[in-house]
Amino acid sequence: MRLLLIHSDHIEYEARKKTKVAEEVAVPKDALDEALAVFCAVESVDEENIEDSVRQAADEIVTTARQLGTTNIMIYPYAHLSSDLSSPEAAVSALKGIEEALKANGEFVVKRAPFGWYKAFSLTCKGHPLSELSRTIVPGEGGAAAPKKEIQHEFFVLTPEGERRDAAAYAGEKTPFAALVRKELGYPNPDGSEPIHVDLMRAKELVDYEPRADVGNHRWMPRGKLIRDLLSDYVLARVLEYGGMPVETPVMYDLADKAISEHAAKFGERQYRFKSGNRDMMLRFAACFGMFSIMHDMHISPNTLPMKLYELSTYSFRHEQKGEVIGLKRLRAFTMPDMHTLCRDVDGTLTAFEEQLAMGWKSGEDLETPLVGVFRCTRDFYDQYELWVKELVAKSGVPMLIEVLSDRVHYWIAKVDLAAIDAQGRPIENPTVQIDVESSNRFDIKYYTPEGTEVHPPILHCSPTGSIERVICAMLENTAAQEVPSFPTWLAPTQVRLVPVAERHVCFAEEISARLNAACIRADVDDRDESVNKKVREAGMDWVPYVVVIGDQEAETGRLTVTIRKLSEKKKPYKETMSEDELIQAVKMETAGKPFRQLYTPRQLSRKPRFI
RNA sequence: GCCGCUGUGGCUUAGCGGUAUAGCGGCUGAUUCGUAAUCAGCAGGUCGGGGGUUCAAGUCCCCCCAGCGGCUCCA
Numbered sequence: 001m002r003l004l005l006i007h008s009d010h011i012e013y014e015a016r017k018k019t020k021v022a023e024e025v026a027v028p029k030d031a032l033d034e035a036l037a038v039f040c041a042v043e044s045v046d047e048e049n050i051e052d053s054v055r056q057a058a059d060e061i062v063t064t065a066r067q068l069g070t071t072n073i074m075i076y077p078y079a080h081l082s083s084d085l086s087s088p089e090a091a092v093s094a095l096k097g098i099e100e101a102l103k104a105n106g107e108f109v110v111k112r113a114p115f116g117w118y119k120a121f122s123l124t125c126k127g128h129p130l131s132e133l134s135r136t137i138v139p140g141e142g143g144a145a146a147p148k149k150e151i152q153h154e155f156f157v158l159t160p161e162g163e164r165r166d167a168a169a170y171a172g173e174k175t176p177f178a179a180l181v182r183k184e185l186g187y188p189n190p191d192g193s194e195p196i197h198v199d200l201m202r203a204k205e206l207v208d209y210e211p212r213a214d215v216g217n218h219r220w221m222p223r224g225k226l227i228r229d230l231l232s233d234y235v236l237a238r239v240l241e242y243g244g245m246p247v248e249t250p251v252m253y254d255l256a257d258k259a260i261s262e263h264a265a266k267f268g269e270r271q272y273r274f275k276s277g278n279r280d281m282m283l284r285f286a287a288c289f290g291m292f293s294i295m296h297d298m299h300i301s302p303n304t305l306p307m308k309l310y311e312l313s314t315y316s317f318r319h320e321q322k323g324e325v326i327g328l329k330r331l332r333a334f335t336m337p338d339m340h341t342l343c344r345d346v347d348g349t350l351t352a353f354e355e356q357l358a359m360g361w362k363s364g365e366d367l368e369t370p371l372v373g374v375f376r377c378t379r380d381f382y383d384q385y386e387l388w389v390k391e392l393v394a395k396s397g398v399p400m401l402i403e404v405l406s407d408r409v410h411y412w413i414a415k416v417d418l419a420a421i422d423a424q425g426r427p428i429e430n431p432t433v434q435i436d437v438e439s440s441n442r443f444d445i446k447y448y449t450p451e452g453t454e455v456h457p458p459i460l461h462c463s464p465t466g467s468i469e470r471v472i473c474a475m476l477e478n479t480a481a482q483e484v485p486s487f488p489t490w491l492a493p494t495q496v497r498l499v500p501v502a503e504r505h506v507c508f509a510e511e512i513s514a515r516l517n518a519a520c521i522r523a524d525v526d527d528r529d530e531s532v533n534k535k536v537r538e539a540g541m542d543w544v545p546y547v548v549v550i551g552d553q554e555a556e557t558g559r560l561t562v563t564i565r566k567l568s569e570k571k572k573p574y575k576e577t578m579s580e581d582e583l584i585q586a587v588k589m590e591t592a593g594k595p596f597r598q599l600y601t602p603r604q605l606s607r608k609p610r611f612i
Numbered sequence: 613g614c615c616g617c618u619g620u621g622g623c624u625u626a627g628c629g630g631u632a633u634a635g636c637g638g639c640u641g642a643u644u645c646g647u648a649a650u651c652a653g654c655a656g657g658u659c660g661g662g663g664g665u666u667c668a669a670g671u672c673c674c675c676c677c678a679g680c681g682g683c684u685c686c687a
């Protein structure tokens with residue numbers, strides 16, 4: 001919305017002729033002295049949230065009027081302030097909204113010139129410094145948010161044994177769960193230091209900030225890209241085992257689509273917006289839209305339910321406030337594994353919820369990022385399904401924080417969030433499962449019962465691991481607690497580093513690395529003209545899980561002395577002598593059942609460029 | 613977005629009114645080495661960007677950008 005505010009001695013208008021969009025009920029002629037004239041153009045962007053634009057505009061006008069010490073306000077529709085106007089209906093509703101809001105305030109005399117007429121007007125401007133002001137208003141930005149419905153939150157803890165405990169009783173403990181409870185209950189976190197992963201993500205040549213992009217859009221270097229891809233492979237494997245069907249959908253959507261704009265506006269989250277030609281577009285904040293659109297267009301038989309669609313949402317875009325964006329924890333562009341399950345009925349939904357929560361817990365184990373959980377639902381849901389919730393906690397085998405909301409505010413009626421805890425005791429929310437009771441209606445996703453009744457069933461949203469970036473964040477944060485930090489071997493960018501003692505050993509080392517590579521192990525050779533000491537040191541700094549020095553001894557006997565990082569202590573490397581086959585077996589055992597990809601960096605370290 | 617702190621070669625950093633310090637890294641040469649830094653030489657900086665104060669500005673002031681902490685927020 002565009003506003004032009006003019007402090008005038010006198011303003012008067014007279015409606016002369018109707019346009020096609022003229023307001024019928026109107027005051028055809030009027031005038032006001034000592035008035036603030038408010039010329040106003042309602043824009044297409046205002047239609048996303050008319051109420052908010054009206055609120056902001058009214059606030060702005062009240063502030064200005066008070067500053068000027070005037071109590072007379074004339075609202076005057078003036079389309080020429082913008083080249084991107086809203087629909088006439090929206091404009092009239094906004095103008096009336098502003099008029100009512102100002103009248104409701106009680107301190108002003110408010111008049112409004114009619115919309116959609118050719119009008120003659122005359123205006124004098126006082127000409128002092130504040131007498132001419134212009135304002136641009138965008139819904140959802142600036143000012144205090146419109147008052148939300150008062151929601152009561154009740155927190156308590158359920159134990160696997162089914163006991164209900166006071167949440168505050170857990171807050172004092174030194175466990176990861178206690179950290180989650182403190183955060184949810186709003187306790188302050190005294191440790192305000194920089195998260196360790198921010199340094200590590202760059203120092204280990206994984207990810208970096210990209211100053212040429214927007215805030216929170218990162219660049220990935222080969223080692224980080226490899227870890228990302230392996231984690232993506234991991235989620236895909238779990239989803240396929242579970243019966244999910246991978247799809248891929250667009251990253252941008254047209255806001256003129258009612259379902260899209262409703263969904264987007266309802267959650268009021270900051271979005272990336274842009275124009276494509278004359279279409280207002282948004283970047284997706286998850287893969288929901290694309291999959292819902294597929295479901296909408298499908299012929300759905302209840303016999304094929306539950307139906308699970310999966311997409312690795314590369315990327316999901318959320319225009320988070322700048323001050324909230326940090327490292328790998330909170331981004332504006334991130335990669336979210338996103339599965340949607342179209343269920344048949346409530347029973348099917350609850351069953352699938354359990355299965356998917358189990359996937360979330362399992363990912364915590366598989367990825368070595370210990371998780372803690374909070375289950376959230378509405379009061380209605382809890383009253384009806386209390387036994388099921390207790391069973392869910394029992395199956396999880398750990399105490400869970402329960403949050404009961406007095407009313408439904410989002411599209412979900414129940415959800416579970418699993419979180420890792422960072423080195424400062426702050427939760428990193430990751431896997432999630434949610435029961436969505438709105439989207440099948442909004443996107444008209446339906447099936448027919450044998451009796452011919454139309455059913456808009458519940459849809460589960462599930463991210464089995466949470467965002468890939470946050471998984472890496474959690475792993476890096478975990479290393480703070482490790483005496484000898486490392487990645488799980490299946491994710492290590494280099495799994496075996498061969499360190500030739502002298503140049504004459506390089507060839508032998510390369511033969512070994514070739515055989516290891518052929519056995520699907522990421523092995524590289526430090527063929528640089530450096531001392532053994534230095535090469536071993538740098539292998540350590542690269543967190544390489546298996547380091548093998550190759551010299552005359554090895555060439556003669558074929559036996560390898562392997563330094564195993566996992567079994568080493570600080571300044572006390574653990575070494576074991578083994579054959580090449582035994583080394584292969586050791587790595588294979590450790591990485592069994594996990595995805596594999598070849599090295600993303602040159603096998604010869606002398607050929608590897610430095611990124612940082 | 614708000615409040616606060618920070619911003620010096622690729623990295624880590626010294627300097628805090630008189631046109632810039634070192635180490636690592638890079639390059640070149642020597643060295644061919646047995647489990648966490650071999651030695652020497654060389655190159656590399658519009659001190660985050662813009663404006664201002666001053667004879668003189670990484671150094672003081674203002675604006676902007678970015679990073680971090682806190683707040684707010686987080687489908």
